[in-house]
Amino acid sequence: MERLTPAEEKVMLRLWKLEKSTVKEIVDLYPNPKPAYNTVSTIVRILERKKFIKHKPMGRGYIYLPKISxxxxxxxxxxxxxxxxxxxxxxxxxxxxxxxxxxxxxx
Incomplete structure (x- = not known):
């Protein structure tokens, strides 16, 4: 396991709270001003590459789930x-x- 950046930790904290989520649902948990959808989406992909999360297809998008508690x-x-x-x-x-x-x- 490796240490996450502050931005990655913020995404993970929201995903742990939701247990499973779309990128939009993660963005919705941020206070205003909310980060851009594309920014959170990029961080989610990085977290997936680091093996902290996984995804499952849902409609035209994905549901993300934590792999690390x-x-x-x-x-x-x-x-x-x-x-x-x-x-x-x-x-x-x-x-x-x-x-x-x-x-x-x-x-």
Missing amino acids: RDQYRDYLADYILKDYFDGSRNEIVSFYNSTASLSEIL
């Missing part, structure tokens, strides 16, 4: 942050969030 990607990101930013130390990451009060706000 939100939990799988979240676990990957958590491991990435732990390894690359906290040298694999769970104590260090907890200490960091405790010192910034972020963790106590979450709990």
Whole structure:
């Protein structure tokens, strides 16, 4: 698995929310100003090439479905942050969030 760009993550978050979707339905979930349909369509194709999503034909278009769950990607990101930013130390990451009060706000 590889890390997604911010734009790719935004599309995936919407697709995970919908569970299956057309490009138009993904675009509709964005706040105004919405990205262009073609922009989202391009990102969807990139995500498909990266094997994060798959498609099924529907009429003249496609329905897109996630191949990677939100939990799988979240676990990957958590491991990435732990390894690359906290040298694999769970104590260090907890200490960091405790010192910034972020963790106590979450709990």
